[in-house]
Amino acid sequence: MTKGWRIFTSSLRLLALVATLTATIIMVTSHDSAEVLNLTFKAKYSNESAFKYFVIAEAVASGYSLIALFVSSKSLLWRLVVILDVIITILLTSSVSAALAIAHVGKKGNSHAGWLPICGQVPKFCNQVTGSLIAAFIAAIVYLVLILYSLRTVLSPLITV
Amino acid sequence: MTKGWRIFTSSLRLLALVATLTATIIMVTSHDSAEVLNLTFKAKYSNESAFKYFVIAEAVASGYSLIALFVSSKSLLWRLVVILDVIITILLTSSVSAALAIAHVGKKGNSHAGWLPICGQVPKFCNQVTGSLIAAFIAAIVYLVLILYSLRTVLSPLITV
Numbered sequence: 001m002t003k004g005w006r007i008f009t010s011s012l013r014l015l016a017l018v019a020t021l022t023a024t025i026i027m028v029t030s031h032d033s034a035e036v037l038n039l040t041f042k043a044k045y046s047n048e049s050a051f052k053y054f055v056i057a058e059a060v061a062s063g064y065s066l067i068a069l070f071v072s073s074k075s076l077l078w079r080l081v082v083i084l085d086v087i088i089t090i091l092l093t094s095s096v097s098a099a100l101a102i103a104h105v106g107k108k109g110n111s112h113a114g115w116l117p118i119c120g121q122v123p124k125f126c127n128q129v130t131g132s133l134i135a136a137f138i139a140a141i142v143y144l145v146l147i148l149y150s151l152r153t154v155l156s157p158l159i160t161v
Numbered sequence: 162m163t164k165g166w167r168i169f170t171s172s173l174r175l176l177a178l179v180a181t182l183t184a185t186i187i188m189v190t191s192h193d194s195a196e197v198l199n200l201t202f203k204a205k206y207s208n209e210s211a212f213k214y215f216v217i218a219e220a221v222a223s224g225y226s227l228i229a230l231f232v233s234s235k236s237l238l239w240r241l242v243v244i245l246d247v248i249i250t251i252l253l254t255s256s257v258s259a260a261l262a263i264a265h266v267g268k269k270g271n272s273h274a275g276w277l278p279i280c281g282q283v284p285k286f287c288n289q290v291t292g293s294l295i296a297a298f299i300a301a302i303v304y305l306v307l308i309l310y311s312l313r314t315v316l317s318p319l320i321t322v
Contacts, residue, residue, distance in 0.1 A: 047273035101259035
């Protein structure tokens with residue numbers, strides 16, 4: 001790997017680290033409460049399985065991004081990094097999609113199933129979830145670029161970088 | 162690519178084709194109705210955005226799996242197949258995760274948000290969605306194996322298959 005490419009992939013990993021860390025922190029600290037018919041209704045991420053899965057996935061990706069920054073591309077461990085990049089991309093995609101599906105019901109509701117939207121009552125919570133999803137989406141895109149970079153030898157066997 | 166490997170990857174692509182086609186058909190044909198308080202309540206996939214996205218994603222993956230079966234590994238198009246395998250894996254993972262998140266709310270509900278489970282009323286619909294999700298999950302795993310196979314040159318540069 002040339003120095004230019006090393007700086008490029010390291011920058012991407014750093015960006016992924018920041019994005020996943022941001023997504024985790026925003027989602028964990030998201031909360032809001034509303035009073036409906038004299039009952040206080042509290043919204044937080046831990047009330048929904050998909051958001052809990054999201055937090056775990058983003059935290060794992062965050063930790064991995066930090067560790068991968070320090071693995072030399074010349075070491076044998078690097079091959080493990082290539083496989084783990086694929087696994088982490090799938091984990092990120094999966095967690096963003098699940099959380100997005102639930103966030104969509106939270107915002108729009110589903111009249112057929114009788115699920116009412118909740119974002120009108122807890123707008124602060126919904127805004128934080130949206131911010132967290134955007135950060136996680138950026139991280140997923142960054143990992144996709146890293147995979148395509150790993151596949152470059154398959155794509156152009158003549159290029160040796 | 163040796164003959165053995167070609168048969169192996171072709172079998173995987175055929176399995177992915179069958180799985181995604183099954184997932185699409187089961188989800189599209191899923192429907193059930195229940196009578197609640199003299200109102201007929203109809204459950205079908207098109208009532209929920211995540212299920213519509215699921216059907217589109219599975220149909221696209223199904224069409225792609227069919228086309229990829231006929232692309233020779235010696236042609237230049239093969240490089241495109243390698244990139245598209247990654248894109249399709251991400252598409253499948255994303256659609257399964259989104260649909261699973263909604264199916265989970267359908268089965269368990271979310272008392273905090275006031276979303277009641279609907280599977281008690283429309284068990285036939287829920288069973289079909291479950292079947293469709295299992296088929297789609299198998300397809301996603303198959304594509305993950307295909308990606309790892311494409312990455313073999315990165316993982317073991319000395320092996321030429």
